[in-house]
Amino acid sequence: MLGHTKGNRSAVTCALKCNNACAHEVCNTSGNSYFRDVASAGFSRRSMLGVGGVGALALMLGGAAAGGAAPAAAGTAGGLAPAAKAFGNRSRLQFTGIKAVAKTVDDVTVPRGYTWEPIIRWGDPLFKDSVEFDPENQTPQSQAGQFGYNNDYLDIIEIPGSRGKRAVLFSNHEYTNEPIMFPATMSASDVRKTAMAAHGLTVVELERRGKGQPWKYVRGAKLNRRFLIDTEYELTGPAAGSDLLKTKADATGRKVLGTLNNCAGGTTPWGTVLSGEENFNQYFKAASPTAEQRRYGITDANPSRGWHQEEVRFDLGTEDGRNEENRFGWIVEVDPFDPTSTPRKHTALGRFKHEGANVIIAESGHAVAYSGDDERFDYLYKFVSKGKYVEGDKTHNMTLLTEGDLYVAKFVGDAPKNQIDGSGTLPSDGGFDGVGMWLPLVQNGASMVEGMSVEQVLVYTRLAADKAGGTKMDRPEDVEINPRTGKVYMACTNNTNRAKGTNPGVDEANPRKENKNGHVIEIDELGEQDSLAFTWNILLMAGDPAVDKNVYFAGYPADEVQPISCPDNLAFDAAGNLWISTDGQPGTIGRNDGLFRVTLEGPQRGKLEQFMAVPAEAETCGPLIHDEDGLVFVAVQHPGEDGKWDAQTSMFPDYVKAGSKPGKGKAALPRPSVIQMYKG
Template identity: 40%
Template sequence: MAKDFATMEDSNRSGNPSIHEVSALRRRTLLGGGLASAVGGLLAPLAAASLPGCASGTGMPSGPLLGFKSVPIGTADRIVVPEGYVAQVIAPWGDPVGLSGENPAFKEDGSNTAAEQEAQFGMHHDGIHFYAQEGSRQGLLVMNHEYTDDGLLHADGMKTWTAEKVRKSQAAHGVSVVEVAQKADGQWEVVRPSPWARRITARTPMAFGGPAAGHALLRTAADPAGMRPLGTLNNCGSGITPWGTYLTCEENFINYFKGPDTPNAHETRWGLRKGEPAGYRWSEHDERFDASKHPNEPNRFGWIVEIDPFNFSSTPVKRTALGRAAHEGATVAVTKDGRAVVYSGEDSRFEYIYKFVSRDKIRPGGARENAELLDHGTLYVARFNADGSGQWLPLTHGQGPLTAANGFADAGEVMVKTRQASDLLGATKMDRPEWIAVGKDGAVYCTLTNNSNRGGNGQPGVDAANPRANNSMGNIIRWKETGDFDGARFQWDHFILAGDPANERADAKGSVKGDMFACPDGLWADHRGVLWVQTDMSTSAMGKGDLARMGNNAMLAADPRTGEIRRFLVGPSGCEITGATMAPDGKTLFINIQHPGESPSERSDPAEPRKFSNWPEHRAAGRPRSATVVIRKADGGVVGT
């Protein structure tokens, strides 16, 4: 999600060290120093790593991973892919998802009703996954809809404000489940109607599972038992489980709540501010978003939600054992003995990276057999040490400082107050940790998008130990667990520092071997071991300062063995590239284009909806629409080769 740096949430006032204060000894990167130097030093375990289940070595192909010709940096209002590739747009915001008997068409003037939006694709597509049903030619696409641009969503934007507009905005959030199929000519289409088609919104009934279910901090007047939350919102990154479910992550939920005149310490730690939040006015017509009247309602968001896409009538469950945070994504690995490990970060300045290890093993079968697997286990937060080592600190009630005397009455309160618990444990403050990917080399990679606030608001400033005085470009950090994915310790280094080699500012040059980029966000490892990197430069900063030569946001491919990076795709004006998934045969890649045409203020002027973009249709009376893009090789080969 692109964010206005001036209003981005920044609430961590703990004295914990930031990643930059412990990075001085780890400035050597794989890409800058070359693979040989890495193998000879600390990262030898990384180079020799293999995922459980790999036959030998790294499990990666021995030949070249990247076989396409890079595309140039661009600023056009279109999608650009490499020579020999074709890109097709499907599933734009406002098209019907295929509910039985409900196919409301998108109205270009923004006049669709809230009821119609509930049957249409939501706005601002983000995380996505393809669940194959018949080989690689048919299956379910499940995707997140992170937030709304109410300047585009309504005919007159927010000039008037009604309960109907609030309901429409809430309906444009959440998740879409749709059936897609490949036709004989290679093109893909949304199947309508479909028995699996479903919209999950900010008003969909849900359930709580895990240690915080029913906790006093989750109880409200509408739900005195604290077991039945209503809706999910700000759904950013996603994850998939080996048992076939979808994990959607509630990110910057605090932006939707009106705060009390004097927020308490708990509310302040979660970024709640006095008065109406910037961007949304839901509380005016939906009282539960007024935290001064319903102080526990914000506690009911910030969770990872599990959805069974193959069961239309199933209830989404907020899994509280995975902790409460501004979750960006949820990446699942499996230990050698068959337990689930879920990695997640939260996209806020100076927040943390987490790991959950399930108590029980994954059972054969699907969602029903593993319905409570993510409700029992141990949540950890990461500490990165200056010598390149790291450790996972357990957020376990009664251990260390996590006691009643310090404000944690029970295990449920630790989960609701995950940030405060991590503060006390001394976790490392990161620069907006976003997507996490587990590579075929056994390493775990995490994008740190940027942080322009070092030294402000009481945060760490520039000093000799700080590797980048102003991390405008972002970087990708990686680590290798000691032993298995459930290991208590790890070794870490910077995989790459993003940047522009021609930049006059040393801290913005980076260590890119290949095509330059900035602000990495989306991250995904495919079945061959390619690491796909998607960028999210804020529209308020694009084309300016350190980002002057970066063009539009892009998607790149990295070979973890050599460090080579090639630019695979450039998006249309004002967009973010996000979400990535492939059909099992690797011949179809699905990605999402989010908020094309976003203005620097991040809200469109309803009088000029096409001012910055008119992608994808470019119709005379149209408006920009987030959409899914399907990418294939024209010769039918594997994407990326």
């Protein structure tokens, strides 16, 4: 990957996380049009803030809203469940922001007065009979009973009735780094099988002395569970049972073994957890990939992980592998409070490289889920359930993601075309902003995409969105809803490929050609959360203000904020402040990745402060802000990614001398971990 990473990531991270996606041809070669210059037609973000403007926008976009209900009047507090309106006005997390941390620092950096400690690490035993972690002698069997590798999304949910003393922790395990995990003495087959067991999901119980205290995980607790490559998942929704999902091993098209490359996620209002299957393409071998497979990044290159040598279903050229790739790329739902439950993959939310999914209950009662497709020039999606939420009825609410309407977003800028020149310079109206529509892919149980059935739209959602005309974004990653305002925030992590060759050019929602630092978009639905129209603005154009003049922080003085690059995961505190974790700063701005807070309301809107930094070569994942306890959590992923078994470059989190030889009973290699930070 040398020369292909654009300085954003370690070449090792690129190879292992996404199979060098930036080195391959762009997956999206569709010819979607862009509505960039609408000012001359009299349309603008400000003129669309009334109901009449919504109808005009629908006409401009070719009647895309046909069949949808008209949104409520602008300015209502649409989209908020009653519980989401009960927050106070001030976060208990008060701190003085840290300075940016040099990329060579192999330590967790927190504000003065705060401390940090791990809750759980790769290899920690989960069950009473689990084998103790022994890095020189890991096996598939031992790993299956231990916390997995490269934790990404996480949530900590209090167990009802425990008075704040017990909770469950949920975590994804995205991918593995075999060269630093296992000694050269292991056979290739054992390496592959053990790495397979390090993927998946974990649920583990936590306990503490009382509210405001740090957590510890409980080995052998009744809710502890590992989801492995042979765990059975149920497919739900309109595509379940489709011929496109049937395989030799599953003639029903309704049962899938395992989940792959799980990145971010979300927790539903009814207490289940969602997990997004992201870069699943890299696990499959396809000697002659179809057009549909290529659109999902499956190439004719031999997969480096070699899983097809252990399970033939990963070889798409065999009868066992037929359709197997179509069974990945979904949103997974897990009930962390029922260790006997069957997890589900929801086809109604579409198949693509889900970063995650987040749900809010609209005032209409419908569940609304947002999800980004993490690839250059792919799309933002929204799902609106057919059924309505019933407070306290978990069984019913767990059906809400099985049926509903699916949309892709089109963003329309209101600046003159010649002012969006690719440099990132603000247009004359002082901001990158505009209006947008949710273009229907499936609506009222019918396909809205010409030439595609409902099953085809849901299995090949990327192709359906191409036809519908969604806006090609700069790697849309996490999408989160502000619990105080109902506004939606999307992290576009980066894209340095605009206007190169036949690639799409810039537009007002993606205004930089060399967007190595990424940006964050703020979306305001026009009316309720299930509206078909919205306004939007770019809240933050990331970069280092000391060297980049085209950075933007919602109008806040750029020279008063810390540098930030490659926004990835988002979260909110109880006061409605936005928290951003990053992935790629060491290469772009020479700083360790970290966690940042952004003020969204009032005269300090756009003020960005850095709360913490992760160690060298690590990524900040799964930010979780518990104001009521004064606790902040992150999943530290791929620490010491550039090392080797006999030459480790990080000792996080159990620091010993760098370069120490791993051995039984020693903490002499990096271990991805969930950590907690608190005053003390």
